[in-house]
Amino acid sequence: MIPYGRQQIDQADIDAVVATLQSDWLTQGPAIARFERAIAEHCEARHAVAVCNATAALHIACLALDLGPGELLWTTPNTFVASANCGRYCGADVDFVDIDPRTWNMCPQQLARKLEAAALAGRLPKIVVPVAFSGQSCDMARIRELSRQYGFYVIEDASHAVGASYRGRPVGCGDYADMTIFSFHPVKIITTGEGGLILTNRDDLAERLARLRSHGITRDAALMQGESDGPWYYQQLELGYNYRMTDIQAALGYSQWQRLETFLARRRALAARYDVLLTDLPLQLPHRQADAESAWHLYVVRVQGGLDHRKVFDALRMAGIGVNLHYIPVHTQPYYQSLGFKQGDYPEAERYYAEAISLPMYAALQDGEQDQVVAALRQAIAA
Numbered sequence: 175m176i177p178y179g180r181q182q183i184d185q186a187d188i189d190a191v192v193a194t195l196q197s198d199w200l201t202q203g204p205a206i207a208r209f210e211r212a213i214a215e216h217c218e219a220r221h222a223v224a225v226c227n228a229t230a231a232l233h234i235a236c237l238a239l240d241l242g243p244g245e246l247l248w249t250t251p252n253t254f255v256a257s258a259n260c261g262r263y264c265g266a267d268v269d270f271v272d273i274d275p276r277t278w279n280m281c282p283q284q285l286a287r288k289l290e291a292a293a294l295a296g297r298l299p300k301i302v303v304p305v306a307f308s309g310q311s312c313d314m315a316r317i318r319e320l321s322r323q324y325g326f327y328v329i330e331d332a333s334h335a336v337g338a339s340y341r342g343r344p345v346g347c348g349d350y351a352d353m354t355i356f357s358f359h360p361v362k363i364i365t366t367g368e369g370g371l372i373l374t375n376r377d378d379l380a381e382r383l384a385r386l387r388s389h390g391i392t393r394d395a396a397l398m399q400g401e402s403d404g405p406w407y408y409q410q411l412e413l414g415y416n417y418r419m420t421d422i423q424a425a426l427g428y429s430q431w432q433r434l435e436t437f438l439a440r441r442r443a444l445a446a447r448y449d450v451l452l453t454d455l456p457l458q459l460p461h462r463q464a465d466a467e468s469a470w471h472l473y474v475v476r477v478q479g480g481l482d483h484r485k486v487f488d489a490l491r492m493a494g495i496g497v498n499l500h501y502i503p504v505h506t507q508p509y510y511q512s513l514g515f516k517q518g519d520y521p522e523a524e525r526y527y528a529e530a531i532s533l534p535m536y537a538a539l540q541d542g543e544q545d546q547v548v549a550a551l552r553q554a555i556a557a
């Protein structure tokens with residue numbers, strides 16, 4: 175089976191993990207700080223805060239902005255459930271903005287229209303979470319403009335977009351978002367096994383995030399109420415969590431990070447090859463924005479021309495191609511239906527879901543394997 179995504183681990187990664195196992199630190203220590211610094215520098219952001227996964231990153235990003243009950247978070251239905259769940263963890267209400275049928279990202283026109291109506295109704299969102307679907311940025315300049323106009327915060331879920339760029343600057347630089355989230359799950363661009371990270375240029379948010387990932391505790395006497403009792407002393411200032419990444423994971427992540435450009439170049443090459451090899455088939459191929467360089471986490475095609483989506487999908491799986499479908503519209507999940515969302519609420523995301531197939535895309539995928547995928551797809555369509 176050729177999977178849709180997988181990690182690439184080399185001897186340097188293994189050596190880095192073993193070296194950490196033999197060191198004095200296993201949980202959060204010097205490897206975390208080094209990993210955070212490397213990513214912050216590359217992304218031209220002031221701060222990076224590493225955590226145990228991107229879901230935890232989204233959660234404490236919302237908490238750092240004091241999201242709470244009665245308030246609203248908006249995201250896209252074409253995402254992994256975590257982009258919405260982070261709002262629910264804080265007791266806030268979640269709502270969705272439908273996608274652009276071409277980019278498959280949150281539609282900026284729909285966002286503008288929904289904001290206009292929300293302003294009239296007095297129910298504006300506190301946070302909007304645009305998701306850089308498949309690794310390509312949303313129209314972040316427009317979203318930033320709207321955030322200034324309507325006063326909401328932007329948490330960019332760039333779980334797919336590690337190493338991507340937008341308008342000539344790295345995703346995560348903070349030009350268009352208050353915080354940017356990366357995921358290091360094994361199918362993503364680089365991996366730490368499980369892992370996530372938050373980038374921000376705001377000192378206050380970075381300090382708060384670092385505290386929230388570790389029980390809400392500080393050891394900094396300057397931040398304590400009253401005097402410190404002594405060198406052993408810490409204070410819990412608010413309710414936090416244990417969302418720390420281990421040094422073992424960060425050592426793996428740092429080692430992977432050294433090959434970021436290699437990984438991205440391979441993904442770009444595979445995407446370019448798919449574009450050429452699939453050009454004559456009745457498929458909608460990924461749209462390429464002129465102002466964004468995708469990290470190509472996913473390569474999604476939409477079957478067209480009256481093709482039976484399910485038949486094509488099943489034929490590929492039967493042929494040993496581990497295709498997948500990203501994403502089941504979040505609002506159609508039973509949990510979100512129990513909150514009042516229904517089928518038909520976001521028609522573009524639902525139409526997309528009825529046609530989309532994620533083809534294998536990962537740095538270790540060989541040309542010959544990709545040719546096998548294309549041949550199987552051709553056959554599935556011809557059948």
Ligand SMILES: *Cc1c(COP(=O)(O)O)cnc(C)c1O
Pocket residue numbers: 227228229230253254256257305331333334357358359368369370
């Ligand atoms: C993978 C992913 C997440 C969650 O990442 P974890 O690190 O697995 O918690 C969140 N949002 C999106 C868009 C993702 O693809």
